[in-house]
Each structure stands twice: as structure tokens, then as C-alpha cells.
Amino acid sequence: MKREFVIGSESYDVLLNKALGEYHLDVGDRQLAIQAEEIGSGEYFIYVDGRKQRAFVAVDDENTYIHMEGKAVTIQRIDPFEKIMGGDGADGSGSSLLAPMPGTVISVNCEPGQQVSEGDVLMVIESMKLETTVAAPREGIVEQVNFSAGDTFDQKALLVSLQAEEE
């Protein structure tokens, strides 16, 4: 069974097998003999090729959060099958600029139909007292501007979109 795990900007494809009651994980061209022993609620001993680490693990719909060797790491879980079926629609196509977290619009610096170049400031937003500029990720024409100065928005709200590129 395959999974794609994403840590920061790096993506890792792994394959989990179980044979004779033992788990193996294929990472790249290496195969690891792995095992987990739950020693408390969300607390594990993880064994990799016989070596042991203690880990605290919490899971939500999207991510697995692991505290191990004194630090916490967030791992995004992607089911390769779902990825193929669902596409990445609104996200990552370079056409839609989504709010990274809830906040307020400070200023709108573009309007629908406007031609913009990569790096042009389209909007200035404030979240948790920090100002961030929303810049054009590529050259294109502004399609939608969904907020005005002073508006508040939620996480993942579509702030600005560019017209789809002609293929």
C-alpha cells in the first residue's frame, strides 16, 4: 500500500508491506523493518531495523504530527489514489491565491481584467499583526478579486484569482 508523505517542501513516496506479521517500509530503494509499540495514549516506541525511538503522535484529517528526538514534525498524508482522482483544483495551479490563515485586507492593489507581471503586488493582508503582500505568482490577467480593504477573511479563502493560462 502506497502513501505520499510531505514534510515541509519535500515529498516522500513510501510503500508499506506486512509479511509474517512484520511491517516493512520501502523508502526509495531501501526497505526498512519497522514496528510500533503503543506505550501510552499517543505514545509509541518506534523500531526501525532494530533501533528504537520514542515518539508522541497525533493525527487529524490531513496531517500526522510527530514529536521525536526532541522536536515536532508535521507530515501531510496524501493518498496517491485520491490525488489522481481529485486533482489539485483551486490550489497550487498558480491561478488561485488562497489565504494562508484568517486575517484582514489592508489594501487591494489590482482589479479584475488587469494585466499583471510575476511579483506584482495584488493585495496586502494582515494576519496576527503581521503584514504580508500577496504577489502574482506568474504573468497573467486578474480574474476575480473577492475582498475589499477592511474585509476579514478565513483561512483558505480565495483572495484573488488569475485567468487560467491557455495551454
Add this chain to the structure above:
Amino acid sequence: MKREFVIGSESYDVLLNKALGEYHLDVGDRQLAIQAEEIGSGEYFIYVDGRKQRAFVAVDDENTYIHMEGKAVTIQRIDPFEKIMGGDGADGSGSSLLAPMPGTVISVNCEPGQQVSEGDVLMVIESMKLETTVAAPREGIVEQVNFSAGDTFDQKALLVSLQAEEE
């Protein structure tokens, strides 16, 4: 619905009612308007006639353990119905002496068939480095002696029994 709650050597009969979504507890001749709000895992605000206390509560098969107002109290739950049906058999009838906790027998001071008086030492046991004497709760004849000096026993083991009293 009735319950008998036992705290230490005291027993309390209570009656719980629910009307119009509100709980009432009859304790003796008083009726309390009560409410519980779970604010965390095993953590509650308990309201009695409008006043509030925070409580931590844990429950096992037999007891309810409550930490409130800075101290922990153990409350034994008795279903009055079960009590009538089951009787209290081995326990409390004054005929069977059960081990209060696991331990070791130091000495046996009686034998089956022996006539004993109230307070006679039947056995000396040791649990957690403390010596305790097991004394006859009433006058009677020793029925069974289940352990010898040096034996270890579990909690609630029947150490010594007296013949049932003639009614």
C-alpha cells in the same frame, strides 16, 4: 432512580430525577437542583442549587473517585436492586475474613474446629511491610484456615472463616 453511595463508613441513599431536562437529586428530605458540565476529559463543573465546583472524576467497576475542593474522595456505588438480589455473601457477614490487600502470612494462630472469642488473634499477616493481626469479629468456631505461615495471598483472598451462626 435510586443509588446507594458509600463514603468511608457512611452510606447515603439518593434518588436521581430528570424533569424538563433538569436533574434533581433527593438526599434525605432535601431536593437539590444539580447539573454537570464536562469541560475536559474527566473534568467537570458541578452545579448544586446554582453554586459551582470544579471536579475531576474517574470511575471503575465499583467506585467513583472524585477530586473536588482540593481533595480526593472515593465513593462506592451500590445499586439497591443488585444488593437485594445478590446478598453480600462472603463479605461482611462476619463469617469470612478476607485479605484487605495482597501480602504474606506471618503466623497462623488458630485451627479448624477451634472455639474462639471475639477479638482473638486468628492470624498475623504482613502487607507492604506492615504487620496486621486478623482477629475474630465474633465468638464462634473456626471453619477454614486457608493459608500457612510464609504463604502469600492476593487481595480479597479468604484467609479464615468461622462457622455460620445458627439463626
Add this chain to the structure above:
Amino acid sequence: MQKIKKVLIANRGEIALRILRTLKAAGIPGVVMYHRVDRGAPAVREAEETYLIEGETPVAAYLDIENILAACRTTGANAVHPGYGFLAENAPFAKALAEADVIFIGPTADVIELMGDKVSARKFVEARGFPVAPSAIEEDDPATFVERVAKVGFPVLIKPAAGGGGKGMRVVYDGANLAEEVERGRREGERYFADGRLFAERFIENPRHIEVQVFGDQHGNYVHFWERECSIQRRFQKIIEETPSPALSPEQRQEICTAAVGIAEAVGYQGAGTVEFIYAPTGEFYFLEMNTRLQVEHPVTEMVTGYDLVYEQLRVAAGEALNYTQADITQTGHSIECRICAEDADADFAPAIGKLLKVREPVGPGIRVDSGVIEGQDVTTAFDPMLSKLIVYARDRQQCITRTQQALRDYVLLGVTTNTAYLDKILSHSDFISGDVHTGFLAEQADVLKQNLSQDTLDFLLSAAALTDEQLCNAVAEIPELYAAMGHWRN
């Protein structure tokens, strides 16, 4: 403490709980006021009495003076502890309480007003002979401000006169776009503080930020509780503080602490206050500002002196005299505080949000955690990203550093990205260990302080993620054992 019958805590988060703890231990009734978003917060749970407040936003609720006056009337609280932030340094608030016959646990409104304005504070301090850095004040003569700023000498730091927390501050390295920068600073001052007046002073390269905890009572007694070094800052905000400062010789320590007490005495300071100094690599120090409240970093002072500063605040507010002299206040051992923030240090400290799925605080000799959050709590953008403070004590600085690192590694916070690993990295840095830091240290060393994962760690992480992925494990388990064995055997 006769005069104080009941204290309203007009704050939230870790500081509300920290104040409540002192009240509880002292047997003084405390009331925790809270906005509904803080309903499940630790201080609200621990409080024997609570008071719900409302506002257009959660922050607005805590900033509403009327809310607090109403809370006092309803609960019978005759004293208010403002904590830090919110209304802690708000003179009209202190006045409003005085008029309502409620004790404000802090200095008088006059002193808040005088020291709250950077310009007036600086003038006051300078006039009494305490050291201040070369500077220019806009309102002395707005027309010549840009010119006078240029005369202060470059690099120069321009900041809003009403500012705080690093907001709207800018360093200008030469005269080329000075006018433009001044204009920008004014706009930011207006936006953040509704006050566009500016203030400029010589920017000391590689300065340290050293502050002194002072205390005064209503009877003319003034003492200091030694210094704190707060040079480890990101975006002009402190994230690691310690005491004693590794930079000071005993003579310098005495000198800077004596200056601070002198300033406290000059303003007739009552309660807990902090005099902040800029400390140059060459050993000179200059008055920066005075914070007329309890500081976030006050616990390190408590660790090395043994005093409970909140308790001492209560005593002073109740009109009692300090029952110790300067000689009683000894500085023993070393203490470090780390601010645990919901932020991604590797992404330019972007604030992080989410639900705290697992929280496990470090414990052990010398470890104290002042936390405002618990497991299950949502971390939102409604408030500051600081979740808790880790305060560590040890006999000497080296031991304190290693203890703090171990505590950071033992601090489990899952579900929200925090800066614990980043703080650990800072404490591992050889310049930090040798005490050779300045306020620009984190920016300068940004690359060195980035996280990295070894191949080995990565293997463990991927394994843990796979084995705790229920869906994945279930799917794998569905392969019949025999078939799986054959597959294995065929390899």
C-alpha cells in the same frame, strides 16, 4: 493585605493563570474575566469565580474599560491586576479605576502617562542626569526633524513616539531616502498607535538589550531585583531572556541597576516596573524606556531572587511597605526563559494556527512552565502567538542552558507548529553559549538556525507516520497472511 478583598484579573492566557496562582496560594479571592473564545482556557477552569465579557472582537472585549468596571461592580472585586499588554499601561484606565474606588495593581496614572510616552520619558530621564543615546524628537520642531535626524548620525533608528513591541521601528543606514523613511514611519505610527509623532536615536550596532526590574512602595522605598538580558529577539520581540546577563561585570551590573533604581525613585514609582537599557559592545548603556507593568519575562527574576513579584505587587498595591531592603535581594544561580510561540521559525516566523492535539509539559529540577493553553484547545489568530513560557533555573549558566535544552526537547506540543526546536537551536549556538549575542543575532544567524532532518530521523518519522496511519495499516492488513508470506518468499 487587608485592603485587597478580591482581585479581578483583567487579562487572559498564561499571565491570567500565573496571577491566579499567586492569589490562590495567598488565599485572596480572584475573579477571571474572559471572552467566550477563552471559555475552555486554563485560567477560566482554575478560577473559583469567572466573569464573561463581550466585545466586537475578542481583543476589544479585553480592552473595554467599561467591561472591567462592570465586572468589579458585579463581583465585588476591589482591585484589578492588568497583567501585561491590553490595558496594563493605559493611564485613562488607571484613572477610571481610581474614580470607581478600585485599586489598580500598578503605578499611578501620572507615572504611566509620563513613562508611557517615549519622548516625555526620555526627556525626564535625561534631565535628571541618567544616560540617554543621541537623539532627535520630532515635536521639538517638526520642520527640522529630518535634518536633526541626520545630525544624530547614521545608522539611526526611527520609531513612533507612542510605540512599543517593535512595531513601526526602522533603521536607516544613510541619508539617501531618509525623508521617505520618516514618512513611512509616521504612517505606521498612525496606523498602529493612532499617533504619528516620531522619535529618532542613534542606532547602536550590535547592541544588547538589558533591563532592570525595579520596585517601589507608597512609602518612598525603592529597590531593584537585578537585571535581565533580553537580546535574543526576532522581529524586535524578545524570545529568550536570562539573568544574570553574561555581558556585565559585577561593577557594570551595580552601575546599571543603581541607575534603574534612581529612575524609579525620580518618578516616584509604585509597584513593579522595568527600566530598559541599550547596552553597547563598548560597555556604555543608554536609557531606552520604562515599562510600567509586570514584564512577560519577570519569572527569571523570581527564579534567581526567590521573590514572587506578583505577590509583592499585591502588597505594594495594598499600601504595605517593602519588608526587605536592597541587601536582602540576592541573585543566586542563573535562569533562562523561552517564549513558546505558535509560529514557523523556518518560514519567517509566520504565525501558526490549529488545534493542540497533544500537550505534555516538561518537568524536573529547576523547570517551571507558565502556560496559557491545554490539550484540545484551538490556537487562533485572535490573540498573540505566545502559548506559554518555559523558565529554567540552575546553579550556573552552562547548566541552565543544557537543562533548558532538555526541557525544550521534552516539551510536546502537537497539532500546531511551535518554535521549541528553533529555541533549542539558538541555545546550541556557540555564540549564545559564550554569551556573545546582540539584538540582531537571530537575523544574522538565520541560516545556521534552520532545522534539518538527518536520513536516520527521516526514516523514523516516515515509519511512525506509516504505522500510525490507521487507514494504511488496515489496508495492508487485508492482504492474507499466506499470500503475503508467499510474496515475501518469492523475493
Add this chain to the structure above:
Amino acid sequence: MQKIKKVLIANRGEIALRILRTLKAAGIPGVVMYHRVDRGAPAVREAEETYLIEGETPVAAYLDIENILAACRTTGANAVHPGYGFLAENAPFAKALAEADVIFIGPTADVIELMGDKVSARKFVEARGFPVAPSAIEEDDPATFVERVAKVGFPVLIKPAAGGGGKGMRVVYDGANLAEEVERGRREGERYFADGRLFAERFIENPRHIEVQVFGDQHGNYVHFWERECSIQRRFQKIIEETPSPALSPEQRQEICTAAVGIAEAVGYQGAGTVEFIYAPTGEFYFLEMNTRLQVEHPVTEMVTGYDLVYEQLRVAAGEALNYTQADITQTGHSIECRICAEDADADFAPAIGKLLKVREPVGPGIRVDSGVIEGQDVTTAFDPMLSKLIVYARDRQQCITRTQQALRDYVLLGVTTNTAYLDKILSHSDFISGDVHTGFLAEQADVLKQNLSQDTLDFLLSAAALTDEQLCNAVAEIPELYAAMGHWRN
């Protein structure tokens, strides 16, 4: 610390974890050995390396010297920390380690042997001019022992020469059944320590137990870390300890501490040791015994001096010289330790067992918890009933008492009966608050220290029990709302 490469912790419970914490913070690899019943214990979870031991009983496993030698060979540990209890004061063990070229973190076997025997220890100390109480030693002339005991004067305390922990001790108030009591004491000594030799000394009425923490290195340096007062005892075992002692004047403190260092120097003591004294209401003090190990109550000393005594033990064992002098060791503030035990104080301290269904440790300024248990753990009779230690620091004794009380109230331990509420009662007692206690205080005040529940508390408890009783609530919920409303309406 060059000489120490890896430390085996030959103990369990809270002390194993406490030692591990110091090792981790110091970056020294540690190995936790454990019997399978301790498999889920905190120290075993926290350890990077563990070693499973076996034995006829769990206690026997920890007492088996061969187990420990094997653990050192297998793991490569070149030093052993024995904690307290088990093999901590066992001279053959110290010898066996020395022969295996493993560092014993404690004094030399000779010193353990000399001071481990109450009789030889006392003779040694008396011969060097330190104060000891009038006494009689059986083996000096067994035939005349009873006669000589009578001459010591009544009341007289008879105890096994090899004893400890209050076991087999008896006070005889007159000569009537003296011979019989001597005989009983001998039998108990044989049973508990396989050694029937007895020792008798004048029983001081209402004495206090005051002890002094001493330290020596391998280079002839000796210091003390001030005293601890340990008079609050139940069944001859300490349950509350504090420092400074409220009984001593500065002169007396100096005198008793100086005597203790003198004794440490006389025996050539290395590492951490404790000299125990009996302190009479009249101000005299007498040598009681020397404990050649770390004490359970060592944390109160750490709190007021700032030193990590386990770390200092490691340094001395590694052959390093003390890097401080007596003048560096200051006593600042006050500290109290409470031993949290699984026992029913209202039922003559009967040990309690069960599963810890909920554990929530107190936190806050000045609070330290050294615990050996976690939620979900079974408390059995396999080991000592002490679950954890609550150690509290504050600037003065009064504040320390109230902080400790609040911490006891905040300490949630459900599923097993503990003594937290009893400890709280002791701290509330006016005699404790005024410092007017002695080793018989708890027995004398037993009635006053019993728990009681107010009607109001009872109402809340019964309500909480009813509303968290799922079966009960479900049964009640089955009554249709309408019918219930009618019933209500008909009332």
C-alpha cells in the same frame, strides 16, 4: 566528567527518573534497568537505553548485585548510581563494582561499612569528640545489657544495631517489662535485618530530627549544604521535610552544620552524605546516624542552594574537585517537601493499592514534582508506597506553606487513596505553622488531623457521583420528558 562514560541507574520509581533527568541535561548517556512490573514506568519510557532484570520477586531483582554487574557489562556503563534504598548503602556492592572496574557513585565501601553500623558509627563519632546521646551497646557486654539500658535512664529507645527506617524501634518508659521488650526488639532485628544485636539510647521527649547535607571529594575538600528538618514523621518515617529548620537560631545552625562537616571530614567522606541529629527542645543535639547516600528529601536542599546534588555526585565520582567553597553555598528562601504516599491516613496509614485512573500534577512558581508514576499505572504492594514527592520553594516559610497547600490541593490522583489531603491538614495545623513540632507530633495530633466532609461538600460529591454514573443517568433519561414534566407539574 571525562571518566564517566555511561551511567547505570540501579533503582526505580521517582529517584530513577530524577537521576535520569540530570544525566540527560548533562549529556551523559544513562541506562535504566527495570523489572518487568516497572515496564511502563516513567523512567523506563524516558530512557534512551534500558536493561531488563529478573528476580524471584521484583524487589529481589533490584537487590541482585549480579544483575547490576551483568547490566554494566552488557550496556558498557562504567558507573552506577544506586539512588536510595536497595543497594545504596551496601558495602559488598560497592566492593563488587570496584572489583569490576565500575565507578560506584557514592562513598567508599569502607565508609559505608563504618557508618552503616549504628554501633560502630556512634563509637567513631563519639571518640572524635562529637556529641552523642547517653546510650548502651549490647555487644559491649551482652550479659549486663538490660542493666545498662536501665542506667541510660528512662524513657529509653531500643533499636536494632543494623536497623533503619524506624523498623524494630521501641520506646520503653519504665523498667517494669524492660527485659521482655529487649527480647522483642532482638526478634524483630533478626527478622528485618538478620541481625539481632541491639542498641539503646536515652529517648529525648519531643525531639526534633534535624540532618545536615554534607559533601566531600577525593581531594580532601568537605562542605555542607545546610540542614533539613525532618520531624514530621508517621510510623518513624518522614513525610514532610523542610529547610531551613524553623527551630534553629543562626548560631545553632552554624554549630550543627559545622559538626556535620567535621564528621564527614573525620571519615574521609566522598560524595553526598547526610548526618542525622536528634535535637532536644532544650537546644542540645546528638549524633544519630550517617546516611551514606542521597536522601529522599535532598530536593529541598537543591531548592534553597540552587545546586543539583546528583550532578555534584557525578562530578565527585568522576574524580573532580569541588569547584566551590563553603562560602559559595548560600541558603536562600525556604523549601518544603511532601512525600505523596499510596496510603489511607485515616485508617492508620494502611497502604492503598489500585490503578491510577487520573493523574494531574500541580504546576506553578516554585513547584517541583519528582514523580515515579503516571496515569494508567497500577500501584501494587511490590514496592514502597511512596508515589512521588512534591517540593515547593518560596521566599519565606509562610509563603512556602501556603504554596505547598495550594499545590497539594491541585494534585489530582484518582483511583488510589493517597495522603495529599492529610499533608494539607498537617500544613494547616497552627503548631506546624509556628514551627512547634517534634517527631511524635503526628501521633499526638492524630484526632485533629482526621478528614471531615461538610454537608455542602457532601452535596457536591453525591451530585458529581450521580451525574457521572452512566447507568444511573441512562435509566433516568428513559422516563419520557412529557411524563416527567407532568409529574413535576403535579407536585
